[in-house]
Amino acid sequence: MGGNEIFGNEEIQECMEVLQTGILMRYNFDKERKGIFKVRTFEEEFARFHGVKHALGVTSGSTALKIALTAMDICPGDEIIVPAFTFIATYEAVIEAGAIPVMADIDESLNLDPKDIVTKMTPYTKAVIPVHMCGAGANIEQIVATAKNLQLLVLEDNAQALGGSYKGQKLGSFGAMATFSFDYYKTITTGEGGMVITNSKNLYERADWYHDHGHDHDHTVSRAMEGRTILGFNYRMNELQGALGLAQLRKLEYIIGEQRKNKARVKEMLASVKGIGFRKHFDESGDTATFLAFNFEGAAKAMAFQKALGENGVDVVCFKNNKWHYCPNWEHLLAWSTANSRKFPFASNDYRGKVEYSIRNIPQAEDLLGRTLVMGIPVKMSAERLQQIEKAIDRAKSVV
Numbered sequence: 001m002g003g004n005e006i007f008g009n010e011e012i013q014e015c016m017e018v019l020q021t022g023i024l025m026r027y028n029f030d031k032e033r034k035g036i037f038k039v040r041t042f043e044e045e046f047a048r049f050h051g052v053k054h055a056l057g058v059t060s061g062s063t064a065l066k067i068a069l070t071a072m073d074i075c076p077g078d079e080i081i082v083p084a085f086t087f088i089a090t091y092e093a094v095i096e097a098g099a100i101p102v103m104a105d106i107d108e109s110l111n112l113d114p115k116d117i118v119t120k121m122t123p124y125t126k127a128v129i130p131v132h133m134c135g136a137g138a139n140i141e142q143i144v145a146t147a148k149n150l151q152l153l154v155l156e157d158n159a160q161a162l163g164g165s166y167k168g169q170k171l172g173s174f175g176a177m178a179t180f181s182f183d184y185y186k187t188i189t190t191g192e193g194g195m196v197i198t199n200s201k202n203l204y205e206r207a208d209w210y211h212d213h214g215h216d217h218d219h220t221v222s223r224a225m226e227g228r229t230i231l232g233f234n235y236r237m238n239e240l241q242g243a244l245g246l247a248q249l250r251k252l253e254y255i256i257g258e259q260r261k262n263k264a265r266v267k268e269m270l271a272s273v274k275g276i277g278f279r280k281h282f283d284e285s286g287d288t289a290t291f292l293a294f295n296f297e298g299a300a301k302a303m304a305f306q307k308a309l310g311e312n313g314v315d316v317v318c319f320k321n322n323k324w325h326y327c328p329n330w331e332h333l334l335a336w337s338t339a340n341s342r343k344f345p346f347a348s349n350d351y352r353g354k355v356e357y358s359i360r361n362i363p364q365a366e367d368l369l370g371r372t373l374v375m376g377i378p379v380k381m382s383a384e385r386l387q388q389i390e391k392a393i394d395r396a397k398s399v400v
């Protein structure tokens, strides 16, 4: 899936430049690195691509979320509104920051329903995290407007829709901050890695300090003499990741272009299936086409169709039954089984609210995800594979 399918000489060349200097750290060693700053250059190109002022390379999409929440001064006792349908990392990052994730409903785009922000808001709510799932954008204009009215910060989790846009503006440039992942499955990959972007100098500085032990990165003095105002930790990206990121970012438009062609072919094959519907897009021209989501009137038909496709060599996912992407299925989270024996932050005295992870609070997610099937769209799809998919769809047609 995505960038991992098309590693080539570009990635090798970028990494070789780093290995030839031997400087794997992004900071310091200014003489030995011979002018090579891969992470810094990757950040500059990434920020430019998104039309934002600042980008910070970090170790993963999960740490990017934690860093952004910390930069936004999210504190123990705060509540953060998060869609029920997302990868578990979005919830984990909120918990890592000491705050409480509040599960909200999705709309027909399979992303956070802006209407549910008002419903889930409490006196403790500080921020909302729309997640652009499966390659396509949430109703981001409406989400930002609603959050503004309620004085909530918006952090876009754009781990899954890098390169996507809404009305020509890149996803990730709408909220106060946004995060991205470059893990091995994502649209572009650095093996592991992530990025935080923002237009705010203040939020950028706090993220930058926090991600590197508080270092203020005043490059006029030696690293050992740099100042600090807050404590931090180590979430630094290394130069080999920066090198891979640069080579992969330059292939992003190509990746999305190929995925769009492949998705259009499969969508055309599915269009003739009786009773089929497709995921709603607020701006289909901004879809990154990493996934194709389609639905039936009921869960029984969806399950039958999924089974028939699988028997013919084509696997599709029903996310209501998935262990890692749907909040009601996370039995350890529901039991407040955090990695500390005091169940912090849920059982902490700092928290005055009463979070409830009941499926009654997310009726649309329960309905939509149960009758929606999702197919991953690769960059490379051979004629044989397309034929196999066509045959599978043809056979599955008769069961719905």
Ligand SMILES: *Cc1c(COP(=O)(O)O)cnc(C)c1O
Pocket: 060, 061, 062, 063, 086, 087, 089, 090, 131, 157, 159, 160, 180, 181, 182, 183, 192, 193, 194
């Ligand atoms: C992959 C992903 C993350 C976490 O990224 P990692 O780099 O794997 O830590 C966060 N949110 C979403 C929606 C993701 O898909």
